[in-house]
Amino acid sequence: MSLAAWDAAAQSSLPDLAQLHKMQARFAPVDLRVDTARLSAGDRQALAKLVEAARVINDLYLRQAWSGNPDLRRRLERDTTPLGQARLRYFSLNKGPWSELDGHTAFLPEVPAHKPAGANFYPEDMTKPEFEAWAAKLPEAERRRAEGFFTVIRRDPTTRQLRIVDYSQEYAAELKRAAQLLREAAAATDNGSLKEFLTTRAQAFLSNDYYASDVAWMQLDAPLDVTIGPYETYNDEIFGYKASFEAYITVRDDQESARLKFLGDHLQEIENHLPVAPQYRNPKLGALAPIRVVQELMSAGDGDHGVRTAAFNLPNDERVVREHGAKRVMLKNVQEAKFRSILTPIAGRVLAKAAQTDLSFDSFFLHILAHELSHGLGPHQIRVAGRETSPRQELKELYSAIEEAKADVTGLFVVQYLFDHQQMPGGEAAERRLYTTFLASSFRTMRFGLKEAHGKGMAVQFNYLSDKGAFIARPDGTFAVDLGKVKSAVRDLAGELLTIEALGDYGRAKKMLDELGVARPALQAALGKLEDLPTDIAPRFTTAESIAPAGR
Numbered sequence: 001m002s003l004a005a006w007d008a009a010a011q012s013s014l015p016d017l018a019q020l021h022k023m024q025a026r027f028a029p030v031d032l033r034v035d036t037a038r039l040s041a042g043d044r045q046a047l048a049k050l051v052e053a054a055r056v057i058n059d060l061y062l063r064q065a066w067s068g069n070p071d072l073r074r075r076l077e078r079d080t081t082p083l084g085q086a087r088l089r090y091f092s093l094n095k096g097p098w099s100e101l102d103g104h105t106a107f108l109p110e111v112p113a114h115k116p117a118g119a120n121f122y123p124e125d126m127t128k129p130e131f132e133a134w135a136a137k138l139p140e141a142e143r144r145r146a147e148g149f150f151t152v153i154r155r156d157p158t159t160r161q162l163r164i165v166d167y168s169q170e171y172a173a174e175l176k177r178a179a180q181l182l183r184e185a186a187a188a189t190d191n192g193s194l195k196e197f198l199t200t201r202a203q204a205f206l207s208n209d210y211y212a213s214d215v216a217w218m219q220l221d222a223p224l225d226v227t228i229g230p231y232e233t234y235n236d237e238i239f240g241y242k243a244s245f246e247a248y249i250t251v252r253d254d255q256e257s258a259r260l261k262f263l264g265d266h267l268q269e270i271e272n273h274l275p276v277a278p279q280y281r282n283p284k285l286g287a288l289a290p291i292r293v294v295q296e297l298m299s300a301g302d303g304d305h306g307v308r309t310a311a312f313n314l315p316n317d318e319r320v321v322r323e324h325g326a327k328r329v330m331l332k333n334v335q336e337a338k339f340r341s342i343l344t345p346i347a348g349r350v351l352a353k354a355a356q357t358d359l360s361f362d363s364f365f366l367h368i369l370a371h372e373l374s375h376g377l378g379p380h381q382i383r384v385a386g387r388e389t390s391p392r393q394e395l396k397e398l399y400s401a402i403e404e405a406k407a408d409v410t411g412l413f414v415v416q417y418l419f420d421h422q423q424m425p426g427g428e429a430a431e432r433r434l435y436t437t438f439l440a441s442s443f444r445t446m447r448f449g450l451k452e453a454h455g456k457g458m459a460v461q462f463n464y465l466s467d468k469g470a471f472i473a474r475p476d477g478t479f480a481v482d483l484g485k486v487k488s489a490v491r492d493l494a495g496e497l498l499t500i501e502a503l504g505d506y507g508r509a510k511k512m513l514d515e516l517g518v519a520r521p522a523l524q525a526a527l528g529k530l531e532d533l534p535t536d537i538a539p540r541f542t543t544a545e546s547i548a549p550a551g552r
Contacts, residue, residue: 394504
Protein backbone atom coordinates (compact mmCIF):
# COMPACT_ATOMS: atom_id res chain seq x y z
CA MET A 1 0.00 0.00 0.00
CA SER A 2 1.37 3.43 -0.92
CA LEU A 3 1.81 6.11 1.75
CA ALA A 4 -1.03 8.13 0.20
CA ALA A 5 -3.33 5.10 0.22
CA TRP A 6 -2.34 4.35 3.81
CA ASP A 7 -3.17 7.92 4.86
CA ALA A 8 -6.51 7.75 3.04
CA ALA A 9 -7.38 4.48 4.78
CA ALA A 10 -6.38 5.90 8.15
CA GLN A 11 -8.53 9.01 7.64
CA SER A 12 -11.57 6.92 6.71
CA SER A 13 -11.42 5.07 10.03
CA LEU A 14 -11.23 8.11 12.31
CA PRO A 15 -13.22 7.76 15.56
CA ASP A 16 -16.70 9.24 15.74
CA LEU A 17 -18.21 10.98 18.76
CA ALA A 18 -19.11 7.77 20.62
CA GLN A 19 -15.68 6.29 19.99
CA LEU A 20 -13.94 9.45 21.20
CA HIS A 21 -15.96 9.33 24.43
CA LYS A 22 -14.90 5.70 24.88
CA MET A 23 -11.25 6.55 24.21
CA GLN A 24 -11.31 9.41 26.70
CA ALA A 25 -12.96 7.18 29.31
CA ARG A 26 -9.67 5.26 29.51
CA PHE A 27 -8.43 8.17 31.64
CA ALA A 28 -10.13 8.34 35.04
CA PRO A 29 -10.73 11.98 36.11
CA VAL A 30 -9.00 12.84 39.39
CA ASP A 31 -9.10 16.17 41.24
CA LEU A 32 -5.69 17.17 42.60
CA ARG A 33 -6.25 19.29 45.70
CA VAL A 34 -3.26 20.36 47.77
CA ASP A 35 -3.17 22.21 51.10
CA THR A 36 -1.14 25.40 50.58
CA ALA A 37 -2.04 27.00 53.91
CA ARG A 38 1.40 26.36 55.39
CA LEU A 39 3.19 28.19 52.58
CA SER A 40 4.50 31.64 53.42
CA ALA A 41 2.77 34.71 51.99
CA GLY A 42 5.70 35.17 49.62
CA ASP A 43 5.52 31.58 48.38
CA ARG A 44 1.79 31.90 47.76
CA GLN A 45 2.48 34.96 45.59
CA ALA A 46 5.23 33.07 43.79
CA LEU A 47 2.89 30.14 43.25
CA ALA A 48 0.50 32.18 41.12
CA LYS A 49 3.38 33.28 38.87
CA LEU A 50 4.64 29.70 38.58
CA VAL A 51 1.23 28.42 37.49
CA GLU A 52 1.24 31.07 34.76
CA ALA A 53 4.76 30.06 33.72
CA ALA A 54 3.66 26.43 33.52
CA ARG A 55 0.92 27.44 31.07
CA VAL A 56 3.56 29.09 28.87
CA ILE A 57 5.46 25.78 28.95
CA ASN A 58 2.29 24.04 27.74
CA ASP A 59 2.19 26.23 24.64
CA LEU A 60 5.90 25.80 23.99
CA TYR A 61 5.63 22.01 24.29
CA LEU A 62 2.82 21.90 21.75
CA ARG A 63 5.24 23.36 19.18
CA GLN A 64 7.94 20.89 20.17
CA ALA A 65 5.62 17.92 19.79
CA TRP A 66 4.53 18.84 16.24
CA SER A 67 4.83 21.96 14.10
CA GLY A 68 1.13 21.79 13.19
CA ASN A 69 -0.19 21.69 16.75
CA PRO A 70 -0.78 25.43 17.38
CA ASP A 71 -2.84 25.93 14.20
CA LEU A 72 -4.71 22.70 14.77
CA ARG A 73 -5.65 23.69 18.31
CA ARG A 74 -6.99 27.03 17.08
CA ARG A 75 -9.14 25.24 14.49
CA LEU A 76 -10.50 22.84 17.10
CA GLU A 77 -11.32 25.70 19.47
CA ARG A 78 -13.49 27.28 16.76
CA ASP A 79 -15.47 24.06 16.22
CA THR A 80 -18.40 24.21 18.65
CA THR A 81 -20.10 20.99 17.50
CA PRO A 82 -20.18 18.06 19.97
CA LEU A 83 -17.70 16.19 17.77
CA GLY A 84 -15.41 19.21 17.58
CA GLN A 85 -15.44 19.69 21.35
CA ALA A 86 -14.75 16.00 21.94
CA ARG A 87 -11.84 16.21 19.53
CA LEU A 88 -10.48 19.26 21.37
CA ARG A 89 -10.68 17.48 24.73
CA TYR A 90 -8.84 14.42 23.42
CA PHE A 91 -6.31 16.64 21.63
CA SER A 92 -5.62 18.44 24.92
CA LEU A 93 -5.23 15.14 26.74
CA ASN A 94 -2.68 13.85 24.19
CA LYS A 95 -1.08 17.22 23.42
CA GLY A 96 -1.53 16.49 19.74
CA PRO A 97 -3.69 14.65 17.16
CA TRP A 98 -2.26 11.17 17.87
CA SER A 99 -3.67 8.84 20.51
CA GLU A 100 -0.87 7.71 22.82
CA LEU A 101 -2.70 4.60 23.97
CA ASP A 102 -3.26 3.51 20.36
CA GLY A 103 0.30 3.49 19.07
CA HIS A 104 0.30 7.24 18.34
CA THR A 105 -2.24 6.86 15.52
CA ALA A 106 -4.24 9.84 14.30
CA PHE A 107 -7.74 10.51 15.63
CA LEU A 108 -8.17 13.77 13.68
CA PRO A 109 -8.46 14.44 9.93
CA GLU A 110 -5.84 16.16 7.76
CA VAL A 111 -2.83 15.17 9.86
CA PRO A 112 -0.16 12.49 9.29
CA ALA A 113 -1.47 9.02 10.10
CA HIS A 114 1.23 8.55 12.72
CA LYS A 115 3.21 10.86 14.97
CA PRO A 116 6.52 11.91 13.33
CA ALA A 117 9.38 10.01 14.97
CA GLY A 118 11.43 13.19 15.35
CA ALA A 119 8.52 15.26 16.68
CA ASN A 120 9.41 18.87 15.74
CA PHE A 121 13.09 18.57 16.67
CA TYR A 122 14.23 17.78 13.11
CA PRO A 123 13.00 18.53 9.58
CA GLU A 124 10.22 16.06 8.81
CA ASP A 125 11.98 15.00 5.60
CA MET A 126 15.31 14.35 7.36
CA THR A 127 16.52 10.76 7.48
CA LYS A 128 18.58 9.19 10.22
CA PRO A 129 21.54 8.45 7.86
CA GLU A 130 21.45 12.03 6.60
CA PHE A 131 21.85 13.40 10.12
CA GLU A 132 24.58 10.92 11.03
CA ALA A 133 26.61 11.68 7.89
CA TRP A 134 26.24 15.45 8.44
CA ALA A 135 27.08 15.29 12.17
CA ALA A 136 30.15 13.12 11.54
CA LYS A 137 31.71 15.92 9.45
CA LEU A 138 31.20 18.64 12.07
CA PRO A 139 33.95 19.84 14.41
CA GLU A 140 33.70 18.05 17.76
CA ALA A 141 32.11 20.97 19.62
CA GLU A 142 29.50 21.44 16.90
CA ARG A 143 28.76 17.72 16.75
CA ARG A 144 28.05 17.78 20.48
CA ARG A 145 25.69 20.72 19.97
CA ALA A 146 23.93 18.87 17.15
CA GLU A 147 23.44 15.84 19.37
CA GLY A 148 22.76 17.87 22.51
CA PHE A 149 19.62 18.25 24.58
CA PHE A 150 18.93 21.92 23.91
CA THR A 151 19.06 22.43 20.14
CA VAL A 152 16.77 21.72 17.20
CA ILE A 153 17.89 20.84 13.69
CA ARG A 154 16.52 22.90 10.82
CA ARG A 155 17.19 23.25 7.08
CA ASP A 156 18.79 26.35 5.66
CA PRO A 157 16.07 27.84 3.43
CA THR A 158 18.57 28.51 0.63
CA THR A 159 21.02 25.60 0.66
CA ARG A 160 18.67 23.00 2.22
CA GLN A 161 21.59 21.92 4.39
CA LEU A 162 21.01 20.97 8.03
CA ARG A 163 21.83 23.59 10.66
CA ILE A 164 21.74 23.86 14.46
CA VAL A 165 19.40 26.26 16.28
CA ASP A 166 19.50 26.80 20.05
CA TYR A 167 16.28 26.46 22.02
CA SER A 168 16.76 30.04 23.23
CA GLN A 169 16.40 31.18 19.61
CA GLU A 170 13.79 28.67 18.39
CA TYR A 171 11.43 29.33 21.32
CA ALA A 172 12.47 32.92 22.05
CA ALA A 173 8.98 34.35 22.54
CA GLU A 174 7.79 31.68 24.98
CA LEU A 175 11.08 31.55 26.88
CA LYS A 176 11.24 35.32 27.35
CA ARG A 177 7.72 35.27 28.81
CA ALA A 178 8.48 32.26 31.03
CA ALA A 179 11.75 33.84 32.20
CA GLN A 180 9.94 37.03 33.22
CA LEU A 181 7.39 35.04 35.25
CA LEU A 182 10.18 33.09 36.97
CA ARG A 183 11.93 36.33 37.88
CA GLU A 184 8.66 37.68 39.33
CA ALA A 185 8.22 34.48 41.34
CA ALA A 186 11.83 34.72 42.55
CA ALA A 187 11.18 38.27 43.73
CA ALA A 188 8.13 37.14 45.68
CA THR A 189 9.48 34.07 47.51
CA ASP A 190 11.34 34.39 50.81
CA ASN A 191 13.17 31.08 50.33
CA GLY A 192 16.77 31.63 49.25
CA SER A 193 17.26 28.31 47.43
CA LEU A 194 14.02 28.71 45.47
CA LYS A 195 14.99 32.28 44.60
CA GLU A 196 18.37 31.00 43.33
CA PHE A 197 16.86 28.24 41.19
CA LEU A 198 14.19 30.45 39.62
CA THR A 199 16.71 33.21 38.88
CA THR A 200 19.28 30.90 37.29
CA ARG A 201 16.61 28.98 35.36
CA ALA A 202 15.27 32.27 33.95
CA GLN A 203 18.81 33.07 32.81
CA ALA A 204 19.15 29.60 31.27
CA PHE A 205 15.99 30.09 29.21
CA LEU A 206 17.71 33.04 27.53
CA SER A 207 21.33 31.80 27.40
CA ASN A 208 20.67 28.13 26.54
CA ASP A 209 23.19 27.10 29.22
CA TYR A 210 21.34 24.99 31.81
CA TYR A 211 24.26 23.75 33.93
CA ALA A 212 24.14 26.33 36.75
CA SER A 213 20.36 26.14 37.07
CA ASP A 214 20.48 22.31 37.12
CA VAL A 215 22.91 22.51 40.03
CA ALA A 216 20.65 25.08 41.75
CA TRP A 217 17.71 22.71 41.24
CA MET A 218 19.69 19.90 42.88
CA GLN A 219 20.28 22.20 45.86
CA LEU A 220 16.68 23.40 46.07
CA ASP A 221 15.37 23.03 49.62
CA ALA A 222 12.01 24.76 49.80
CA PRO A 223 8.38 24.05 50.81
CA LEU A 224 7.38 25.07 47.28
CA ASP A 225 9.19 22.55 45.09
CA VAL A 226 9.43 23.46 41.40
CA THR A 227 10.74 21.66 38.32
CA ILE A 228 10.57 23.59 35.06
CA GLY A 229 12.60 23.34 31.88
CA PRO A 230 13.69 20.95 29.10
CA TYR A 231 14.32 17.47 30.49
CA GLU A 232 13.01 14.17 29.09
CA THR A 233 13.94 12.89 25.62
CA TYR A 234 11.19 10.32 24.97
CA ASN A 235 9.65 12.37 22.16
CA ASP A 236 12.81 12.15 20.07
CA GLU A 237 12.19 8.66 18.70
CA ILE A 238 14.93 9.01 16.07
CA PHE A 239 17.88 9.40 18.43
CA GLY A 240 16.60 10.16 21.93
CA TYR A 241 18.75 13.31 22.03
CA LYS A 242 16.34 16.25 22.29
CA ALA A 243 14.75 17.41 25.55
CA SER A 244 11.08 18.37 25.86
CA PHE A 245 9.89 21.21 28.09
CA GLU A 246 7.83 20.36 31.15
CA ALA A 247 6.84 21.79 34.52
CA TYR A 248 5.84 20.36 37.88
CA ILE A 249 4.55 22.77 40.52
CA THR A 250 4.42 20.93 43.84
CA VAL A 251 4.37 21.31 47.62
CA ARG A 252 6.89 19.27 49.60
CA ASP A 253 5.69 16.57 52.02
CA ASP A 254 8.31 17.01 54.76
CA GLN A 255 7.23 14.02 56.83
CA GLU A 256 7.45 11.53 53.95
CA SER A 257 10.66 13.09 52.62
CA ALA A 258 12.34 12.67 56.01
CA ARG A 259 11.12 9.06 56.29
CA LEU A 260 12.71 8.08 53.00
CA LYS A 261 15.96 10.04 53.25
CA PHE A 262 17.85 6.99 54.50
CA LEU A 263 17.51 5.34 51.08
CA GLY A 264 19.68 8.00 49.49
CA ASP A 265 22.29 7.42 52.20
CA HIS A 266 22.85 3.84 50.96
CA LEU A 267 23.24 4.52 47.24
CA GLN A 268 27.02 4.16 47.09
CA GLU A 269 26.83 0.90 49.03
CA ILE A 270 24.24 -0.44 46.61
CA GLU A 271 26.24 0.78 43.59
CA ASN A 272 29.24 -1.16 44.95
CA HIS A 273 27.17 -4.35 44.95
CA LEU A 274 25.30 -4.02 41.63
CA PRO A 275 25.09 -7.33 39.71
CA VAL A 276 27.51 -6.18 36.99
CA ALA A 277 31.27 -6.50 36.49
CA PRO A 278 33.12 -4.28 39.03
CA GLN A 279 34.76 -2.16 36.31
CA TYR A 280 31.31 -0.94 35.25
CA ARG A 281 30.32 0.31 38.70
CA ASN A 282 30.74 3.94 39.67
CA PRO A 283 33.25 4.20 42.56
CA LYS A 284 32.10 7.72 43.41
CA LEU A 285 28.51 8.73 42.86
CA GLY A 286 27.62 12.42 42.85
CA ALA A 287 27.45 13.70 46.41
CA LEU A 288 23.86 14.95 46.17
CA ALA A 289 21.06 12.40 46.11
CA PRO A 290 18.05 14.23 47.56
CA ILE A 291 14.69 12.49 47.72
CA ARG A 292 11.65 14.74 47.67
CA VAL A 293 8.14 13.48 48.33
CA VAL A 294 5.71 16.10 47.07
CA GLN A 295 2.04 16.78 46.40
CA GLU A 296 1.42 17.91 42.83
CA LEU A 297 -0.58 21.08 42.22
CA MET A 298 0.03 21.20 38.48
CA SER A 299 2.04 19.65 35.68
CA ALA A 300 2.51 21.06 32.21
CA GLY A 301 4.06 20.39 28.83
CA ASP A 302 5.72 16.99 28.58
CA GLY A 303 4.53 16.28 32.14
CA ASP A 304 0.86 16.73 31.23
CA HIS A 305 -0.18 14.42 28.41
CA GLY A 306 -1.29 10.83 28.03
CA VAL A 307 -0.01 8.59 30.80
CA ARG A 308 0.99 10.76 33.76
CA THR A 309 4.32 10.74 35.54
CA ALA A 310 4.26 9.31 39.08
CA ALA A 311 7.89 10.17 39.88
CA PHE A 312 10.98 11.43 38.13
CA ASN A 313 14.75 11.35 38.40
CA LEU A 314 16.55 14.40 37.05
CA PRO A 315 18.56 16.04 35.60
CA ASN A 316 19.50 13.96 32.56
CA ASP A 317 22.70 15.89 31.86
CA GLU A 318 25.43 13.32 32.52
CA ARG A 319 27.91 16.03 33.60
CA VAL A 320 25.58 17.23 36.36
CA VAL A 321 24.82 13.65 37.44
CA ARG A 322 28.53 12.75 37.52
CA GLU A 323 29.57 15.86 39.47
CA HIS A 324 26.58 16.42 41.72
CA GLY A 325 24.26 13.42 41.58
CA ALA A 326 20.55 13.31 40.77
CA LYS A 327 17.34 14.17 42.57
CA ARG A 328 14.33 11.88 42.89
CA VAL A 329 10.90 13.47 43.13
CA MET A 330 7.93 11.36 44.20
CA LEU A 331 4.48 12.72 43.28
CA LYS A 332 2.64 11.04 46.12
CA ASN A 333 -0.91 12.23 45.42
CA VAL A 334 -0.54 11.15 41.78
CA GLN A 335 0.70 7.71 42.89
CA GLU A 336 -2.19 7.34 45.33
CA ALA A 337 -4.66 8.17 42.56
CA LYS A 338 -3.09 5.63 40.20
CA PHE A 339 -3.05 2.92 42.87
CA ARG A 340 -6.68 3.52 43.84
CA SER A 341 -8.22 4.12 40.42
CA ILE A 342 -6.07 1.91 38.17
CA LEU A 343 -3.91 -0.70 39.89
CA THR A 344 -6.43 -2.03 42.43
CA PRO A 345 -9.07 -3.01 39.82
CA ILE A 346 -6.35 -4.47 37.53
CA ALA A 347 -5.04 -6.64 40.38
CA GLY A 348 -8.54 -7.99 40.94
CA ARG A 349 -8.44 -9.54 37.47
CA VAL A 350 -4.82 -10.56 36.86
CA LEU A 351 -3.66 -11.82 40.25
CA ALA A 352 -4.50 -15.24 41.60
CA LYS A 353 -7.17 -14.85 44.28
CA ALA A 354 -4.81 -15.86 47.09
CA ALA A 355 -2.31 -13.23 45.96
CA GLN A 356 -4.68 -10.27 45.91
CA THR A 357 -4.28 -9.59 49.63
CA ASP A 358 -0.57 -8.93 48.96
CA LEU A 359 -1.31 -5.84 46.86
CA SER A 360 0.26 -2.98 48.81
CA PHE A 361 0.44 0.78 48.24
CA ASP A 362 3.59 0.96 50.38
CA SER A 363 5.26 -1.60 48.09
CA PHE A 364 4.04 0.29 45.01
CA PHE A 365 5.37 3.59 46.39
CA LEU A 366 8.67 2.03 47.51
CA HIS A 367 9.37 0.41 44.14
CA ILE A 368 8.66 3.64 42.26
CA LEU A 369 11.18 5.38 44.50
CA ALA A 370 13.71 2.58 43.97
CA HIS A 371 13.10 2.84 40.21
CA GLU A 372 13.97 6.53 40.30
CA LEU A 373 17.02 5.90 42.48
CA SER A 374 18.16 3.27 39.98
CA HIS A 375 18.24 5.77 37.12
CA GLY A 376 21.23 7.26 38.94
CA LEU A 377 22.97 3.89 39.40
CA GLY A 378 25.13 2.02 36.92
CA PRO A 379 27.06 3.28 33.88
CA HIS A 380 26.66 6.91 32.83
CA GLN A 381 30.02 7.74 31.26
CA ILE A 382 31.53 4.92 29.18
CA ARG A 383 34.29 4.32 26.64
CA VAL A 384 33.47 2.71 23.29
CA ALA A 385 36.22 2.14 20.70
CA GLY A 386 38.40 4.63 22.58
CA ARG A 387 35.70 7.34 22.65
CA GLU A 388 34.26 8.98 25.74
CA THR A 389 30.51 8.60 25.36
CA SER A 390 27.36 7.57 27.24
CA PRO A 391 24.78 4.76 27.05
CA ARG A 392 22.24 7.31 25.77
CA GLN A 393 24.48 8.31 22.85
CA GLU A 394 25.32 4.72 21.91
CA LEU A 395 21.88 3.12 22.25
CA LYS A 396 20.14 6.05 20.53
CA GLU A 397 16.40 5.44 20.06
CA LEU A 398 16.61 2.16 22.01
CA TYR A 399 17.97 3.85 25.13
CA SER A 400 14.69 4.91 26.72
CA ALA A 401 13.14 1.42 26.73
CA ILE A 402 16.37 -0.22 27.93
CA GLU A 403 16.87 2.42 30.64
CA GLU A 404 13.28 2.12 31.89
CA ALA A 405 13.62 -1.68 32.10
CA LYS A 406 16.98 -1.32 33.85
CA ALA A 407 15.54 1.14 36.39
CA ASP A 408 12.54 -1.12 37.07
CA VAL A 409 14.42 -4.35 37.63
CA THR A 410 17.38 -2.71 39.37
CA GLY A 411 14.81 -1.04 41.61
CA LEU A 412 13.63 -4.50 42.68
CA PHE A 413 17.26 -5.45 43.30
CA VAL A 414 17.73 -2.31 45.43
CA VAL A 415 14.75 -3.07 47.67
CA GLN A 416 15.78 -6.72 47.99
CA TYR A 417 19.31 -5.63 48.94
CA LEU A 418 17.90 -3.41 51.70
CA PHE A 419 15.74 -6.29 52.94
CA ASP A 420 18.69 -8.70 52.92
CA HIS A 421 20.98 -6.28 54.80
CA GLN A 422 18.40 -5.34 57.44
CA GLN A 423 18.21 -1.74 56.25
CA MET A 424 14.42 -2.11 55.97
CA PRO A 425 11.89 -4.42 57.59
CA GLY A 426 11.84 -7.47 55.33
CA GLY A 427 11.07 -11.15 55.56
CA GLU A 428 9.01 -13.37 53.31
CA ALA A 429 5.80 -11.40 53.76
CA ALA A 430 7.42 -8.10 52.69
CA GLU A 431 9.10 -9.79 49.71
CA ARG A 432 5.82 -11.34 48.62
CA ARG A 433 4.08 -7.96 48.76
CA LEU A 434 6.90 -6.31 46.76
CA TYR A 435 7.00 -8.82 43.90
CA THR A 436 3.22 -9.40 43.78
CA THR A 437 2.54 -5.66 43.61
CA PHE A 438 5.20 -5.34 40.89
CA LEU A 439 3.58 -8.19 38.93
CA ALA A 440 0.17 -6.47 39.04
CA SER A 441 1.74 -3.12 38.17
CA SER A 442 3.47 -4.64 35.14
CA PHE A 443 0.04 -4.99 33.50
CA ARG A 444 -0.75 -1.38 34.34
CA THR A 445 2.44 -0.28 32.58
CA MET A 446 2.07 -2.52 29.52
CA ARG A 447 -1.39 -1.08 28.90
CA PHE A 448 0.39 2.16 27.95
CA GLY A 449 1.34 0.38 24.71
CA LEU A 450 4.44 -1.52 23.65
CA LYS A 451 5.56 1.31 21.38
CA GLU A 452 6.02 3.48 24.46
CA ALA A 453 9.36 3.18 26.32
CA HIS A 454 7.90 2.20 29.70
CA GLY A 455 5.48 -0.34 28.18
CA LYS A 456 8.10 -1.95 25.94
CA GLY A 457 10.64 -2.06 28.76
CA MET A 458 8.07 -3.72 31.02
CA ALA A 459 7.25 -6.34 28.37
CA VAL A 460 10.96 -7.25 28.32
CA GLN A 461 10.88 -7.79 32.09
CA PHE A 462 7.59 -9.68 32.12
CA ASN A 463 8.70 -12.11 29.42
CA TYR A 464 12.19 -12.60 30.87
CA LEU A 465 10.84 -13.30 34.36
CA SER A 466 8.18 -15.59 32.92
CA ASP A 467 10.82 -17.53 30.96
CA LYS A 468 12.77 -17.99 34.21
CA GLY A 469 9.68 -19.32 36.01
CA ALA A 470 9.51 -16.30 38.33
CA PHE A 471 6.09 -15.26 37.00
CA ILE A 472 3.62 -18.12 36.61
CA ALA A 473 0.64 -18.13 34.24
CA ARG A 474 -2.19 -20.15 35.82
CA PRO A 475 -4.84 -22.13 33.90
CA ASP A 476 -7.56 -19.63 34.87
CA GLY A 477 -5.67 -16.76 33.17
CA THR A 478 -4.35 -15.21 36.36
CA PHE A 479 -0.71 -14.89 37.40
CA ALA A 480 1.38 -15.47 40.50
CA VAL A 481 4.98 -15.03 41.70
CA ASP A 482 7.36 -17.89 42.49
CA LEU A 483 9.34 -16.44 45.40
CA GLY A 484 11.90 -19.21 45.06
CA LYS A 485 12.88 -18.07 41.55
CA VAL A 486 12.13 -14.36 41.31
CA LYS A 487 15.11 -12.98 43.24
CA SER A 488 17.79 -14.72 41.15
CA ALA A 489 15.91 -13.89 37.92
CA VAL A 490 15.73 -10.21 38.89
CA ARG A 491 19.46 -10.19 39.65
CA ASP A 492 20.32 -11.82 36.30
CA LEU A 493 18.14 -9.44 34.27
CA ALA A 494 19.52 -6.39 36.07
CA GLY A 495 23.02 -7.61 35.27
CA GLU A 496 22.19 -8.06 31.59
CA LEU A 497 20.67 -4.60 31.22
CA LEU A 498 23.48 -2.90 33.15
CA THR A 499 26.04 -4.65 30.95
CA ILE A 500 24.27 -3.57 27.75
CA GLU A 501 24.50 0.03 28.94
CA ALA A 502 28.09 -0.34 30.11
CA LEU A 503 29.15 -1.61 26.68
CA GLY A 504 26.86 0.73 24.73
CA ASP A 505 25.88 -2.44 22.85
CA TYR A 506 23.23 -1.35 20.33
CA GLY A 507 22.98 -4.81 18.71
CA ARG A 508 22.46 -6.60 22.01
CA ALA A 509 19.86 -4.05 23.07
CA LYS A 510 17.96 -4.40 19.79
CA LYS A 511 17.96 -8.19 20.02
CA MET A 512 16.55 -8.06 23.54
CA LEU A 513 13.82 -5.56 22.64
CA ASP A 514 12.89 -7.42 19.44
CA GLU A 515 12.64 -10.80 21.18
CA LEU A 516 11.21 -9.85 24.58
CA GLY A 517 9.49 -6.49 24.06
CA VAL A 518 6.38 -8.18 22.65
CA ALA A 519 2.96 -9.34 23.85
CA ARG A 520 2.85 -13.15 23.80
CA PRO A 521 -0.54 -14.95 23.66
CA ALA A 522 -1.01 -15.37 27.44
CA LEU A 523 -0.12 -11.74 27.99
CA GLN A 524 -2.40 -10.58 25.17
CA ALA A 525 -5.29 -12.55 26.67
CA ALA A 526 -4.72 -11.04 30.11
CA LEU A 527 -4.52 -7.51 28.72
CA GLY A 528 -7.73 -8.17 26.78
CA LYS A 529 -9.57 -8.80 30.05
CA LEU A 530 -8.70 -5.28 31.20
CA GLU A 531 -10.04 -3.32 28.24
CA ASP A 532 -13.05 -1.90 30.10
CA LEU A 533 -10.91 -0.54 32.95
CA PRO A 534 -9.32 2.93 32.91
CA THR A 535 -5.71 2.86 31.76
CA ASP A 536 -4.50 5.93 33.61
CA ILE A 537 -5.71 9.08 35.34
CA ALA A 538 -6.64 12.50 33.95
CA PRO A 539 -5.71 15.01 36.68
CA ARG A 540 -7.74 18.17 37.14
CA PHE A 541 -5.58 20.83 38.76
CA THR A 542 -8.25 22.09 41.12
CA THR A 543 -6.01 23.95 43.58
CA ALA A 544 -3.81 25.48 40.87
CA GLU A 545 -6.87 26.75 39.01
CA SER A 546 -8.20 28.38 42.18
CA ILE A 547 -4.85 30.14 42.74
CA ALA A 548 -4.43 31.43 39.16
CA PRO A 549 -7.57 30.90 37.05
CA ALA A 550 -6.84 30.32 33.37
CA GLY A 551 -7.66 33.21 31.06
CA ARG A 552 -8.05 35.74 33.84
